[in-house]
Amino acid sequence: MWVVKIGGSLSRDPLLKEWLQHLSEFGGGRVVIVPGGGEFADQAREHQAVWRFDDVAAHNMAVLGMAQYALMMQGLCRRLVIAATDAQIREALRAGRVAVWAPLDLLFQEPNRLTTWDVSSDSLAAWLANRLNAERLVIVKSCEVEPACTIEAYATQGIVDRSFAGFTRDAPYPVDIVNRNDGSRVRDRLLHATAD
Template identity: 25%
Template sequence: MRLRVIKIGGSLLVRDHLMADLRVWLDRQPPAITLAIAGGGEMINAVRQWDRLRPGDPANVHWRCVEMLRFSFESLAESFQSDSHFPDFETIADVAAWHRFATIIATSKSISQSTPKLYLGNVPAFYHRDSVAQHTSDRVPRLPETWDTTTDAIAFWMAARLNADECVVLKSCDVDPASSLADLIDGGVVDPACSRFAGCDFRIVVERLPLAS
């Protein structure tokens, strides 16, 4: 069974029919264990504007924003749980749940015997100060604790950590399918820290989440 990581752009969280759009998109994908995370959207943009006016310590601001992603996780989790079209859905809400999931994924036998399933991960449960210190390597590079890092690069980081087959970044904006990773960074479609995953082992896809109808 393939392992797919997806990042749901924060700006998509205010799309009227997001759940229907996600359902149609997921139905069109090859079967996989899918781990999704959500961006912070305008909530994080507000912090960015605040920091521009009243600059703080970059690392402290970075980790404060990571903690704020709990709101995106909890809100989106409620939407998935209340939607009958997502019966095989599970949350990874805390550090203990993350360790259980990572252990399952690390066991190839468990993956091969698994069925397609959708998980939603709480970013601060797996990406925190301790985890980046413990898991930095050539395959899993340390991300800048600055505005150069957003959930785009965090999704790539998670895909690298889990040896995922692919990482898909879903956006609200149009994305040229012919663009290289460098093009996407230069165009501001994904964050600069994504450059650390050039030449990674997993497939990178960045695309606009299409409307279901």
């Protein structure tokens, strides 16, 4: 199973529909999409800056932003299945579908290692990939991505969050950080993996 995180920066990008089409057509039973927070999560940041509420509330608002993006993705591609829990994800995959994670089980009352701005949807995607024993983690970004970079270098450049390296350090799966224009390459890799 692959976990594919689609950045919130693609929420207004015409390529979003292409990504969803490729994944729904060729990833049935094998792909879980993690939506980024994007502008939905930015609203949490902006309101926290005004009102100075704690990071637990801001984290929960950002998680709800990811859920909103998940609903938008399903609205664009009805073949996708919204899944909030591990059981719902596995049920969708067993049915040969592609799950879109709406991480409502990550709403917390107390602070923990996930309730900080150092943990973005990138790290949450890695957290989910670890939890589900994924075969591969793909992070789709709008910015330019240098393929030869290390995860630490991506974090230094702000391409992934500061906690991402910790979540992927001992990962038994490959981590691909790709540009939004790499959809056909990811599709071909997914097809090749299916044929193996």
